[in-house]
Amino acid sequence: MMRSVSRVLAPLVNGATRGFAAETFAARAGEPVQAINETNRGPSGIINVPTRLLMGPGPANAHPRVLAAQTLPLLGHMHPPFLKIMDEIQGGLRYLMQTDSKYTLMVSGTGHAGMEACIANLVEPGDKVMVGVSGIWGERVADMSRRFRGNVIELQAQLGSTLSYTTLKENLLQHKPAVLFLCQGESSTGTHQSLAGLSEICKQTNTLLLVDTVCSLGGVPLFADAWCVDAIYSGSQKCLSGPPGAAPLFFSQKAMDKMQRRKEVPATYNLDLNLIGDYWGWFGKRFYHHTGPVSTFYAMREAMALVAEEGLENMWRRHNEMHHQLWDGLKSLGLQPFVENDADRLSTVNTIKVPEGVDAMALIKNAMDKYDLEIAGGLGPTAGKVFRIGVMGFNAKPQNMALVVEAFKDGLKQQGKLKA
Incomplete structure (x- = not known):
């Protein structure tokens, strides 16, 4: 039986104690440091970080509310x-x-x-x-x-x-x-x-x-x-x-x-x-x-x-639905799961067999260069054998599954492994 949201969590849902809607604070750059490459600074003077969709095995993209929470004033760790x-x-x-x-x-x-x-x-x-x-x-x-x-x-x-x-x-x-x-x-x-x-x-x-x-x-x-x-x-x-x-x-x-x-x-x-x-x-x-x-x-x-706020059962359901949407698209391109038994297959990190003759690194690079999209290769015993796609948290939504499938489609076409 599912446990309900505990009393200590109730204020998190109704916003009574959230406090994370406060304005963020504009960061200010200090004096220029010669050792830092100035070309890596944005217009405001702070570090310039590219925006990428992280659909590998993690980290996944953080929720905007979570990122905003980190800009709140520091407290003492025993306050x-x-x-x-x-x-x-x-x-x-x-x-x-x-x-x-x-x-x-x-x-x-x-x-x-x-x-x-x-x-x-x-x-x-x-x-x-x-x-x-x-x-x-x-x-x-x-x-x-x-x-x-x-x-x-x-x-x-x-x-x-x-x-x-x-x-x-x-x-x-x-x-x-x-x-x-x-x-x-x-x-x-x-x-x-x-x-x-x-x-x-x-x-x-x-x-x-x-x-x-x-x-x-x-x-x-x-x-x-x-x-x-x-x-x-x-x-x-x-x-x-x-x-x-x-x-x-x-x-x-x-x-x-x-x-x-x-x-x-x-x-x-x-x-x-x-x-x-x-x-x-x-x-x-x-x-x-x-x-x-x-x-x-x-x-x-x-x-x-x-x-x-979302509820655990809804959260589990969302991840499972996005997992199936992803595989519907991948299988339409002729791609196959590395884990053959459905019962053994993880919905949050999906492993895809690298088809024979496909340059996996070229496909991964194209996804990053063209779509600002992270597709990962294998790790440890699966290195060189699989692609890995994360379906996790804030990233587990339909438009991201569609973009991943499009990036695979484009990468396979470029290598002549998919008919136009």
């Missing part, structure tokens, strides 16, 4: 009005992840910081960590777990597919790991890993379920409590339409219990969630740990407001 904004972000994350857990926050850093925070706090030396590897992000979690002296067991999925329930069940019962890692949305391969049915097995083996949702959170259904997920990390710059620099994070009570029973403190100060949790009020008090990225948190508070 009560700023702590209130942090509280509102936590409420937004509970709705977004569909949880009643109080253990939500934004790690100051990108998705990698969220990944490392989870591993560093949940994995003790010698712990068995079972890592589902369906692309580069599983590989990185395996690497990171070894760095924190975990005993890593890798489960390799066939490229372009996901791990079956049967495979996961057999290995969980055999190895009884302390932590099972799965990537819900694997952006390097475009796969969507199902989490269905794992809760009872993980309970039986006393295994924590850790899930990467960097490119899926807000774009595909996720029910942290109902699915008995124990830890989640994500990114701000994809389906949430925010800037890079904040990593949404969630812990269940079971995950908190394991972290607090550790024999050794986590081998990181910067990402020790006992200390970061103090800053976010997890333990009924607020202590300084670090200076939070104030403007980025403004932006993510506004991003949470946008999620609440």
Whole structure:
């Protein structure tokens, strides 16, 4: 059952406390610096940045309201009005992840910081960590777990597919790991890993379920409590339409219990969630740990407001509809999905087979040069094999799907791979 917008989010929707409609402040250039190329300055004297449509695997374009929020005056990172904004972000994350857990926050850093925070706090030396590897992000979690002296067991999925329930069940019962890692949305391969049915097995083996949702959170259904997920990390710059620099994070009570029973403190100060949790009020008090990225948190508070206003079910539906519109257009050009099984295919990062004889880099360059449009190539195991198109957040709308299809059509025609 869907959880409703929480009371802490109500003001975000009705505008009572938003405050993000304030005028932006005109930036002023300082004295000229010889080392800066003056040709990269706009008429106002500030840096000149091109406008591009970012339809790769991320970052996606931020929502204008989110960008405007970053221009608001700075507050001190321990000022009560700023702590209130942090509280509102936590409420937004509970709705977004569909949880009643109080253990939500934004790690100051990108998705990698969220990944490392989870591993560093949940994995003790010698712990068995079972890592589902369906692309580069599983590989990185395996690497990171070894760095924190975990005993890593890798489960390799066939490229372009996901791990079956049967495979996961057999290995969980055999190895009884302390932590099972799965990537819900694997952006390097475009796969969507199902989490269905794992809760009872993980309970039986006393295994924590850790899930990467960097490119899926807000774009595909996720029910942290109902699915008995124990830890989640994500990114701000994809389906949430925010800037890079904040990593949404969630812990269940079971995950908190394991972290607090550790024999050794986590081998990181910067990402020790006992200390970061103090800053976010997890333990009924607020202590300084670090200076939070104030403007980025403004932006993510506004991003949470946008999620609440649209509604999660509507947001999931929009992403799915745009995914199908994109593929209707791509298939009309003769292009084929890299992920062959519909059930394994991720809607937010779409992988497209590079047709035989097509110069992928030339097509990508033409899209950028002619349309100011980012089309990405493969990453890690898919490098040279696929194009990647993001359908995420503010960018998930019909006109952008149409432009992507037009850019592919034009690029294929130029290479003689499509009849005029």
